[in-house]
Amino acid sequence: MNSPSEARLEIEGLTFCYHSRQEPAIQDISFDLQPGEVMLLAGASGCGKTTLMRCINGLIPKIYRGSLEGQIRVYGRPVSEMSMAELSQSVGTLLQDPERQIVGSYVLNEVAFGLENLGLPRGEIMERVERTLDYLGIAHLRDREVFNISGGEKQKIALAGILVMEPRILLLDEPLASLDPASSSGALQLFRRLADDGISVLLVEHRVDEVLAIQPERVLYLEDGKAVYLGDPQGMLDVVDYRRVKLPARTVVRRARNAEPPPEFQPALPPPTQQPLIDFQKVGFRYRPELPETLRGVNLQVHPGDVIAVLGANGAGKTTLVKHALGLLKPTRGQVLLEGQDTRKLTVAQAAHTIGYVFQSPTQMLYAPTVEEELAFGPRNLAHPPEQIRADVSWAIRTVHLEPELKTPPLALSFGQQKRVSIAAVLAMRSRILMMDEPTAGQDYWNYRSFMDTILQMPGFEAILFITHDVDLAVIYANRILLIYNGQVAADGSPHAVLRDEEKLRACRVLPTSLLELNLELYPQTGRFLRAEALAQYVA
């Protein structure tokens, strides 16, 4: 390469404004990326992370139009002079959702896709595919159908499809979003190894706490499209607002010591009683007769006053379990009782009077012309009186901080906002039991903590259950932890009882976080699990 500098990627004064918008999405961004370096690109959603990536990989201006200023050079050559074929062999991009970028039906075909498009000879393609699969340790998946592999494996397949093109710069867009804790730790180790082998890695992620474990060389922190911080990770920990970005627990404790103590958090749930709301009796379930059981002999009772966090690996059966409570799935053996009634004898609509269930993906349910109508849909189906619907809709929208969007079409909102609309749509039904599948996916730290606080402090719910990969969410909010492994309940008990058993957690692909470790350490003094800010007063 005859570039004057060593840098693989140089960006100077980059500003981009989409045609459809007034404000630039990113403004005056400058940085460079060295060989073998991991750079963490952090910031809240809407900060311009995705736009910056699109500028580097050529989707801007090829697909997304707008006004672009400044310079982007790869190996000293401006990207504007490079063809897509050239660029994609230098810059590889792993998009946010592996599910939406895998186009092949089988692993081999998916990984070979890019090389097929480049028209390489068949023998060379096969050789490079084998080499890449070996490198990632997934050669055994070669002839598997992509549909039937786990979330973590899907991401490796998507990554293989990019690495096979031998890019020297790798862009990773929130690669941890859909992974269980063990898979995301594995993915991070892999990114580190790629960098150590000479690839330059630009990693976009708001789970800053976890990324710091692989010691990124530098951090670029964006706020509203502008670079707020560029430098080593240590420096960022002192600059970034710990209420906006999840930092390591000890850092938060250190910084919160001098700040105002957080407001007292008081969940508003009824006192526990013995009469169960939901009762799983030896429940077994299989999706098709020829498949193995997804749930295997689950016994479980949900009582009033429970705030349950359901933890476990991708594909452990968490969503399948929760769908049984509502009768969306009926057990193939055993039975599920909802307030004493067999769910086989209830319609889902009847069960919906008792249970509000927020699905994982908001795009699967949003349809109405305005957010207001979207929120009124559920309560109307349940035949609530109009005045009550108005009051509940207005409460629900305030809970998720979307009051200004009441008249906006939900489909015009960002993914994070849509997710909050989908939560509000279920809140407005005023169900007595609330169940949420990955409520924090794609959400800002500040936003999700805020709505979780509000929901838990709001009287009216008798029990709350949420599925999550975020162990800290369980630490802060749950009073009971359900650990699911391979279709069975591996552990069920108080947060302290379940989460202190590190060996069992690891066996279930759940990893302790810095907040959990600090809480376990301080447990003799606190007697319960607390958020990092609240722990500050217990640390000398």
Next chain:
Amino acid sequence: MIVSFNYRNRHSLLERLDPRARWIFSLLVLFAITMFWDVRFLLFFLALTLGQYYLARLTWRETRRAWYFVFFIMTTMVVVNTIITSSGTIGAAMKGTHTVIFHQFTIPITGWIWELNLTVERLWFAVTQVTRILSISALFLVIPFTMDPRQYGATFRGMGLPDRLAYTLDLAFRFVPTLGRDFQLTLDAQRARGYEVEKVEGGLFTQIRKMAPLVVPVTMNAILSGEDYANAMDLRCFGLRKRTWIEKLTYHWRDYLWIGFGALLLIASVVLSLLGYGEFWVPSILLQ
């Protein structure tokens, strides 16, 4: 996630054939079937295509949902186009004179008069139509269940389509089960909000409007994920130059035999129809 049809290798005779040969055979037989309105010939084709279905080792259990769909479309077509109106029939059946039911309706408000003149010819035409649709369905229904999804693209390419179109067809083919899966997810999400599709009632337009909670998310999801797929494909150089297909297909003697058999059927059908066989036919016993 793009889902493929639920394919598993059954080691059937049919799967040993080259997928291109199977497509070509199916198209040849399709053209042959369209030559006939005589139920006697059509019954031969029905037997032939059901034979192929049997050879594919498919069971009712696996394919019943696809069949329900065929039955639904077929019933609608036959009832609306042949029984109620005669717009879907051909000359001979339209001119039928052997009336079974004759009834005159006055459509309220408009005062228009509408005649239902159900003749033996039209009823027999309906029978013929059902035979035809069932043969064609049995012919093509085996394909998604017994063809390796890896080979879709290479098959279309091998049949002479350009690279881009072949891969797009491959994706389009797999879009069908994907849409089915998305629909089920949305249905579940809306049922959890108290929505009951069984209770949707009212006039046609009200019913359509009340289906919005299902139709809108499924459609929007398809469009939005389409954008992501397109980006992912662009980033991996799709459509920039002549493509290599790693799936290799090779013709064997049995494939030529299979295509030859299809061609023979088509030629025989063309000859028969030129000789005047295969026109719409009603058993004379029904016309007495």
